[in-house]
Amino acid sequence: MEYYSDLNALPYDPVFEIEFECKNCGKEFSRKFDSNVEVRPAGAIGPNFRGIDEVHGNRYVAVIDGDKYPIECDNCDIDTSLYELNREPLNK
Secondary structure, three states: OOOOOOOOOOOOOEEEEEEEEEOOOOOEEEEEEEOOEEEEEOOOEOOOOEOOOOOOOEOEEEEEOOEEEEOOOOOOOOOOOEEEEEEEEOOO
């Protein structure tokens, strides 16, 4: 279930967007998320994301009501080599 994606048929009100780079294929892509979604690296140590691998990337998850949904690259469908480039609110 990609609740946070633009392809969603569920009620959806995006409030922030994250730009990712895939360290596997080198492509950049973005995803929009609504307010009840927490997006974080799955293997981060601590709340400030210590332990992030900037060279090989990380597995990112969208946490919705306690359930974790992996975020995959649009190009190569890999979910273990992402790096967050930018995170911005949509409503300024």
